[in-house]
Amino acid sequence: MKLHLDTEVYSEVNLKDAGVYRYAEHESTELLVACYAFDDGPVTVWIPYAPVSAWIVISNMLKERLQGNDKIIVGLSAPDDLLNHIEAGGEVWAHNAQFERVVLNGTAGRKLDFPHIKIEQTRCTAAKMRVHGLPAALEDAASALGTAAKDLTGKGVMLQLCRPRSGEVKRYSPEEFPEKYVQLFSYCADDVRAERGIDNAVPDLTPNEQRIYELDQRANDRGILVDTKMIADVQFLIDQYKAEMEALCREWTGVKPTQREKIAEWVRTNGYPQLPDMTADTVRKCVKDPDCPEPVKNVLKLYSTYGMKAVSKYPRMLEAMCADKRLRGMFLHYGAGTGRWSSLIVQLQNLYRPVIKDTDTAIDAMRARDLDWIRMLYTVDPMKVFASCVRGALVAAPGHDILAIDYSGIESRLTAWVFDEKWKLAAFRAQDAKTGPDTYKLAYSRLFLVPVEDVKDWQRQIGKVLELSMGFEGGVMAFTTMAATYNMDLNALADVVYPILPQDVKESAEWIWRLVESKGRTGGLSEKVYVSCEGLKKLWRAAHPAHAAGWKNMRDAAIAAVRNPGTAYALPSKLIMFKMVDRWLYMRLPSGRKLAYYKPEVVQPKPIKLENGKEKIPDPVLYYWGVDTETRRWMRVGTYGGRLTQNFAEGIARDLLVNGMSGLENAGARVVGSIHDEVVCEPAKDWLSFDEAKAIFVNAPKWAAGLPLNCAGFRGPRYRK
Numbered sequence: 001m002k003l004h005l006d007t008e009v010y011s012e013v014n015l016k017d018a019g020v021y022r023y024a025e026h027e028s029t030e031l032l033v034a035c036y037a038f039d040d041g042p043v044t045v046w047i048p049y050a051p052v053s054a055w056i057v058i059s060n061m062l063k064e065r066l067q068g069n070d071k072i073i074v075g076l077s078a079p080d081d082l083l084n085h086i087e088a089g090g091e092v093w094a095h096n097a098q099f100e101r102v103v104l105n106g107t108a109g110r111k112l113d114f115p116h117i118k119i120e121q122t123r124c125t126a127a128k129m130r131v132h133g134l135p136a137a138l139e140d141a142a143s144a145l146g147t148a149a150k151d152l153t154g155k156g157v158m159l160q161l162c163r164p165r166s167g168e169v170k171r172y173s174p175e176e177f178p179e180k181y182v183q184l185f186s187y188c189a190d191d192v193r194a195e196r197g198i199d200n201a202v203p204d205l206t207p208n209e210q211r212i213y214e215l216d217q218r219a220n221d222r223g224i225l226v227d228t229k230m231i232a233d234v235q236f237l238i239d240q241y242k243a244e245m246e247a248l249c250r251e252w253t254g255v256k257p258t259q260r261e262k263i264a265e266w267v268r269t270n271g272y273p274q275l276p277d278m279t280a281d282t283v284r285k286c287v288k289d290p291d292c293p294e295p296v297k298n299v300l301k302l303y304s305t306y307g308m309k310a311v312s313k314y315p316r317m318l319e320a321m322c323a324d325k326r327l328r329g330m331f332l333h334y335g336a337g338t339g340r341w342s343s344l345i346v347q348l349q350n351l352y353r354p355v356i357k358d359t360d361t362a363i364d365a366m367r368a369r370d371l372d373w374i375r376m377l378y379t380v381d382p383m384k385v386f387a388s389c390v391r392g393a394l395v396a397a398p399g400h401d402i403l404a405i406d407y408s409g410i411e412s413r414l415t416a417w418v419f420d421e422k423w424k425l426a427a428f429r430a431q432d433a434k435t436g437p438d439t440y441k442l443a444y445s446r447l448f449l450v451p452v453e454d455v456k457d458w459q460r461q462i463g464k465v466l467e468l469s470m471g472f473e474g475g476v477m478a479f480t481t482m483a484a485t486y487n488m489d490l491n492a493l494a495d496v497v498y499p500i501l502p503q504d505v506k507e508s509a510e511w512i513w514r515l516v517e518s519k520g521r522t523g524g525l526s527e528k529v530y531v532s533c534e535g536l537k538k539l540w541r542a543a544h545p546a547h548a549a550g551w552k553n554m555r556d557a558a559i560a561a562v563r564n565p566g567t568a569y570a571l572p573s574k575l576i577m578f579k580m581v582d583r584w585l586y587m588r589l590p591s592g593r594k595l596a597y598y599k600p601e602v603v604q605p606k607p608i609k610l611e612n613g614k615e616k617i618p619d620p621v622l623y624y625w626g627v628d629t630e631t632r633r634w635m636r637v638g639t640y641g642g643r644l645t646q647n648f649a650e651g652i653a654r655d656l657l658v659n660g661m662s663g664l665e666n667a668g669a670r671v672v673g674s675i676h677d678e679v680v681c682e683p684a685k686d687w688l689s690f691d692e693a694k695a696i697f698v699n700a701p702k703w704a705a706g707l708p709l710n711c712a713g714f715r716g717p718r719y720r721k
Contacts, residue, residue, distance in 0.1 A: 002123075003085050004199070005036045005094045006191040008184055009103055010162050010171070019320045019345045020099050021223070021328035024106030031108040032161065032181075035188040036082055037196060042069035043189045046082065048112055050074045054174040058182055065186040078114055086115045095138045095195045097124035098217060098329070119217045125199045127213055130334040132202050132584065133596035133626055135634045138194055144598070144625065144634065147197030154187030209593070212658055216333040216341070219671045223328030224402075224682065226321045227395045227718070231314045233366045234386050234393075238311055240371050241382050245306045252299055257306040263299065272296045280304070284484075285524065310352035310387035317393055320345045327394070331673050337626065338595060338650035341674050349675055353485070354388035354721050355380050363392045363718070394719040396682055403669060403690070404720075405697045405713035406678035407656065409439065411649040415471045417707045418575045418648060419550035428708040440464040447539040448500060461488065462497070462536070470540045472649070473551045473642020476533040477523055490525070494532040501535040509534035551641030558644055559622055561585060562600045576648050585624065587648060590703045591655040595647055597624040597639075653677050656704065660697035664688075667696055680719065690715045 011029040013022060023029060034046045045066070050058065059072060066072070073079045086092065094100040101117045103109065109116075129141045139150040157180050164170045174181045205213065246256055255262040260278050267275045267286075271293035276282055283304050286292050292300075321327045327346065335342020343349035356362060356378060362385055365377055374382050396402045409428070416424040430436025437445075437452045443463035445452040450459070469482035483490060501509070509531040516522050522530055541548050550571070557569040561578035562585055570577040577588040586594040601623050607615040626637045661679045665671045669681040669688055679697065690713070698711045714720065 001038045001085065002091055002093050002199075003036055003038055003082070004192050004196045005034065005092055005100055006188050006195060007034045007100055007103065008032045008158060008162060008188045009108055012164050012170075014163075017319055017345070019329045020102050022320060022322050024103045024108070025322055027107060029103065029107045031104070031112060033185050033188050034082075035185070035192045037192050038081070038085070040196070040200075042067070042071060043192050044071045044073060044079060044082070045185050045189055046079055047072070047074045047185065048076055051174055054178050054181075057178045058174060058185075061178065061182040062185055065182065066189060070189065076112055078112065083115060086117060086121070089118070089121060091123050092117055092121045093123045093125060093195070093199060095124070095191070096126045097122040098220070101217075102329075119214050119221070122217070123204070123210070124213065125195050127333055128202050128205060129198065130337075131205060131209060131339075131596065133337055133598045133624070134202065135627060138191065138198070140634050141198045142194045145198055145201045147201050148193045150194040151187050151190035154183050154190070157183045158187055206593075213333050215661065215665060215671065216331065218665075219673055220329045220331055222670060222672050222682070223322065223326035223330075224394050224672045224680070224719075225397050226317050226325050226327050227393050228318065228325060230363055230366070231318060231393050233369055234311075234363075234389060235314055236369050237366060237371055237374065237382070238314070238386055242306060244371075245302055249299070249302055249306070252295070252302075257303050263303050267296050267299065270296055278303070305381060305383050308383050308387060310390060311383065313346055313351070313390050314393060316346045336650065338647050339593065339654040340650055340676070348673065351390055351675075352387040354391075355384050356388045359389045359392050359720055360718060362389050391719045391721060396717055400682045400684055401715050401717065402719045403681040403683055403688075403693055403713070403715045404678055405660070405694060405711050406676075407653065408710040408712055409467075410653045410656070410677050412439070412467055412471055413708055414649045414652050415547060415550070415645060418571065418573055418652075419546040420573050421544055421546040424544070425706075425708060428710075432708055432710045440467060443467050443540075443543075446543045447536070458496075461486065462493065466536060466540050470537060470544075471547065472646040473640065475537055476525070476530060479533045479537065480523065480525065490529045490533070494526075494529045497532040497536060498528055501532070502539075505535045505538050506531065508538060551645055553641070554644040554648075555619070555622065555641035558585065558587070558639075559602050559620055562602050562622065587644070587651075589648060589651050589655060591652070591701070592703070593651070593655055595651050598626065600624040656700070656709070659701050660699075663696040663699060664693060667693075669693060678713070
């Protein structure tokens with residue numbers, strides 16, 4: 001039998017900021033109601049705490065809101081059918097099942113002597129939705145599927161009763177506000193119906209994906225230790241530096257750096273009236289603008305440095321860590337549509353890229369709490385030093401190490417493998433065997449016909465940015481975005497690249513420039529910079545003919561599958577296959593796992609009239625329903641060959657990561673999380689050598705035959721890049 005379970009819980013801890021693990025262990029956390037149903041049976045409302053004086057009123061009001069055979073049970077002991085099912089190891093289904101499991105295994109459950117729920121018993125419908133390309137929020141999933149709707153009217157009351165009140169009286173009492181509690185209990189019962197509805201409408205996780213979910217839950221339960229002393233040291237220096245900056249800002253402008261609009265007003269009235277807003281991107285562009293006066297640039301730099309978000313992770317760690325100083329529940333299984341993990345709360349998937357090489361030395365130096373000492377050791381801004389050390393706040397427990405291993409250039413290798421770009425596969429194998437050149441140098445060498453041994457470091461950097469930005473049908477904007485990530489000066493790049501572009505490539509790029517300029521789509525780039533970047537794109541594509549053909553093959557196969565439901569369409573390599581089944585377009589990966597695209601449709605744009613009077617028939621466009629990557633809204637989104645390529649590259653990389661993670665977990669390395677294509681473990685000091693761990697991680701499964709794999713990493717007391 002399936003047990004569908006939902007709970008409403010009171011706690012003085014803010015769930016959003018602290019996370020479920022700290023929330024669950026707090027002494028104030030208390031179960032208000034648990035609603036459950038077996039299979040498609042009636043809903044039972046279990047109310048553990050109900051004052052006699054309020055019970056008759058609440059019971060009579062609640063009966064009117066429930067359905068025919070639904071039951072109400074009051075008392076501190078869990079109902080027998082619920083108790084027996086869990087103790088017998090029965091399946092416990094819930095939406096975001098981690099919450100129910102962790103809370104009922106924590107303080108709230110212990111107060112009621114509730115049985116322990118094992119990870120292996122839990123089944124998460126939110127995970128099911130994510131795996132099938134649907135929104136994870138219960139109300140959104142039910143709306144998308146057209147199943148039993150979630151009650152949205154009770155959310156306000158739920159927030160009132162599950163959090164402390166402001167003022168002297170901390171909580172709403174059932175005696176004084178029985179109607180609020182009735183609404184809460186009814187809201188919880190409706191959640192069970194909504195969860196059961198989406199569960200019945202969507203296929204279950206495969207047994208293998210369920211095992212991966214369980215591995216994720218074990219890793220989240222373990223968590224990772226926080227070095228609170230290190231955070232205290234760095235926060236002391238951050239506060240000291242911010243005090244200096246605030247004093248300087250007042251001296252220059254008369255206002256604090258936190259007064260965003262007043263800073264903007266000062267900028268506009270002191271030589272830069274064209275400032276549109278104070279977003280991070282705008283401030284970055286203004287600082288690089290030659291028309292921006294130097295004093296204004298200084299103020300904007302100070303404003304940006306003062307508000308640097310990267311260092312806000314230090315207090316976030318302290319707020320979310322449990323009583324034993326371990327940070328738990330930071331990773332979300334299948335957080336991305338490709339299957340990759342995403343981050344929660346502290347957002348460990350989004351950490352600052354270090355600008356200093358040896359962060360351990362910086363952390364040691366910060367113990368002195370001397371800002372001038374940091375300035376003397378490093379030429380970069382102190383705030384960037386502090387941001388570079390965020391990873392170092394995560395440490396191994398005594399007797400253990402942090403072990404982190406990451407696949408090398410995995411997405412470039414995967415696209416070359418799937419599209420069978422033979423020269424590039426050979427290049428990766430030669431690089432791994434140390435018989436061939438670095439592939440970033442090779443990229444530049446092939447584009448500009450320079451002997452690879454003559455490629456300089458700055459030219460290798462161009463090759464690197466090209467490799468990281470072009471593989472998914474990227475264009476000028478993709479290149480400039482990646483260039484910004486690696487602090488590449490685009491004007492300096494253009495000075496070098498523009499004169500050496502082949503004439504035919506330059507002329508073609510100039511034609512594209514005139515087109516985008518006429519439409520106002522230059523991205524704020526000058527003609528020279530745009531032409532240089534467009535020329536690099538064209539050269540990269542010419543050097544990668546199998547990739548260019550592969551993007552088109554991806555699009556055509558996906559569209560053919562949507563137009564012909566039930567028929568499979570594969571790439572020439574046979575490694576990727578598309579098939580339309582029911583409401584989903586599936587992309588089958590080499591591992592056998594399928595990426596899901598909900599309610600796809602092919603739209604044929606209208607013909608375009610050309611200057612000569614003829615018409616051009618545009619390529620058809622594939623749309624599906626999904627979560628937009630920028631707005632985070634559930635909506636109709638378009639895709640294309642390059643985006644589908646990115647999907648399979650991330651998806652296969654995730655399958656390889658899971659293979660490596662599982663191998664390390666089975667070897668006793670104790671997985672505690674993953675960041676992009678990197679696994680993070682906490683093995684005992686005498687358990688597994690680093691070379692043994694690397695061999696396990698890079699041991700490819702049978703389905704990846706022919707894929708050149710390599711990895712890099714470290715083992716030590718602290719986490720680092």
